[in-house]
Amino acid sequence: MTKQAQSGNPLDLIRQAGLIHRADQLIPLFHPTIAATTQQVEFEREIPLGASKLGGRPDMPPELEWPSYQDRPLEFIAQIDLTETAPYDENGLLPKAGRLLCFYDVQQWIEGKPFDEGRFRVYYDASDTADVQRIDYPETAEAEFRPCALTFSSVLTLPPLESKPLMADMELYDYQSDTPEREAEIDAYLNLLKMTSRSSPQHQVLGWPYPIQGDVFIEAVRAGLGIPMSQPINDVYQTYGTQIDEWQLLLQIDSDDKANMLWGDAGVLYWCIRREDLRHRRFDRVIVTMQCS
Numbered sequence: 416m417t418k419q420a421q422s423g424n425p426l427d428l429i430r431q432a433g434l435i436h437r438a439d440q441l442i443p444l445f446h447p448t449i450a451a452t453t454q455q456v457e458f459e460r461e462i463p464l465g466a467s468k469l470g471g472r473p474d475m476p477p478e479l480e481w482p483s484y485q486d487r488p489l490e491f492i493a494q495i496d497l498t499e500t501a502p503y504d505e506n507g508l509l510p511k512a513g514r515l516l517c518f519y520d521v522q523q524w525i526e527g528k529p530f531d532e533g534r535f536r537v538y539y540d541a542s543d544t545a546d547v548q549r550i551d552y553p554e555t556a557e558a559e560f561r562p563c564a565l566t567f568s569s570v571l572t573l574p575p576l577e578s579k580p581l582m583a584d585m586e587l588y589d590y591q592s593d594t595p596e597r598e599a600e601i602d603a604y605l606n607l608l609k610m611t612s613r614s615s616p617q618h619q620v621l622g623w624p625y626p627i628q629g630d631v632f633i634e635a636v637r638a639g640l641g642i643p644m645s646q647p648i649n650d651v652y653q654t655y656g657t658q659i660d661e662w663q664l665l666l667q668i669d670s671d672d673k674a675n676m677l678w679g680d681a682g683v684l685y686w687c688i689r690r691e692d693l694r695h696r697r698f699d700r701v702i703v704t705m706q707c708s
Contacts, residue, residue, distance in 0.1 A: 448622025
């Protein structure tokens with residue numbers, strides 16, 4: 416879907432895109448990001464117990480219960496071994512050991528109440544690998560995804576055009592503006608985004624989300640505060656900008672044929688968390704939203 420990410424110094428990329436006059440604003444927006452790549456396996460036993468993976472069955476200690484929503488088991492999406500991500504976590508945002516176990520209700524958007532409590536769950540399991548077991552899916556679960564091993568690498572991500580940094584803070588992008596100067600800067604920024612893009616599926620830990628339909632963090636704030644969908648985006652930034660700044664991406668899971676994952680029409684799942692909750696390891700407070708074409 417996109418080109419492979421190019422390596423390079425942010426300042427060099429900014430200069431190459433023709434935005435050197437915006438360098439002081441743009442350099443802080445380059446966020447270290449942990450890209451995740453899937454490798455399909457023939458048998459799940461090829462993936463070591465506790466290792467990072469998409470799909471398959473979770474590796475959990477006996478005391479953790481399989482989460483559910485209205486007596487319906489959630490689907491297991493991903494397991495992130497934090498010892499594997501630690502070398503790429505440049506800002507030390509995540510624990511250096513343990514696992515994140517991520518569950519999701521595949522009916523989130525079907526029943527009209529997508530952000531009801533219980534539709535998604537992240538467990539942070541700090542137990543030793545020797546204390547976990549590979550847990551079978553409950554019989555009443557609706558979907559079980561193919562297991563895929565995960566490997567990680569470092570990339571840089573930038574905020575999309577439809578984001579608070581670009582629309583409100585820098586005032587680079589405005590739905591209502593079409594001046595030649597503004598259009599030239601927008602084209603230059605889109606070129607800069609291409610320089611830092613990578614091939615799909617775009618799974619990642621941390622960094623800026625890859626959106627399909629607008630600002631992911633506005634959706635998280637709308638879910639938490641009940642902001643009406645009819646409120647114009649510029650008004651949302653003006654009124655709720657501080658709250659939007661509190662959110663960041665924890666995990667992004669793209670549609671992936673290898674794992675037999677398809678979110679809507681080739682969409683993406685975004686696991687969002689407030690920065691304060693991440694610092695205090697309150698992973699049970701994530702909000703998951705989905706965008707698709």
